Amino acid sequence: MSRHVVTFTVNGVAQRVEVEARSTLADTLRESCGLTGTHLGCEHGVCGACTVLVNDIPTRACLMFAVQADGAAIRTVEGLAAPDGTLNALQQAFQDHHGLQCGFCTPGFLMLSTWLLERDEVLSEATLREALASNICRCTGYQGIVEAVRSAARKAGRWAE
Structure with missing residues (x-):
């Protein structure tokens, strides 16, 4: 090799x-x-x-x-987290909105969502759901994940009301 x-x-x-x-x-x-x-x-x-x-x-x-x-x-x-272990806003939103269960898919959702929130674009419900559909979660039913990213997007001023 x-x-x-x-x-x-x-x-x-x-x-x-x-x-x-x-x-x-x-x-x-x-x-x-x-x-x-x-x-x-x-x-x-x-x-x-x-x-x-x-x-x-x-x-x-x-x-x-x-x-x-x-x-x-x-x-x-x-x-994503601060050097002292403090969760960033997106990680905290996943915790607050029960966006994880077994946690296996969570890193992928967090990284995809980080990209969504860092783009110079305001997210809508349709855009968010379409983007998140590219990752699979077998435990949560997705609603907590959607709510977590929506919450983080609102706090970052990236959500279309």
Whole structure:
């Protein structure tokens, strides 16, 4: 197997890892960087549990090879909370509105929702539901997730009333 050295930043920290050419970004984040918040569900890009932000774009880390991320800025769920562990507004909204149950899908929903809230766009109910439909949750019934993102969007001034 050929091995490659890949460098990127993850949550603002420079990383230099040696990977096999076939290593996915999800496996690399989990195994080489110790960031196990990126969950592997379907490993086919369908469920969204592995969603991370690569250069500020939601990306299914199970479908991207680590070598493709060379030079990229990557954000994972571990980078959302403050260094002291204080939850950010979106994480707090998920807690307040019961937007998680087993928690397996939560990192992917948080990263997708982070992207939604950081765009220079006001969200509507339809836009929010369409975007969140790209990720799968088997426990919550989605209503708590929708309410959490809606609440965070309102607080950020990104919600169309």
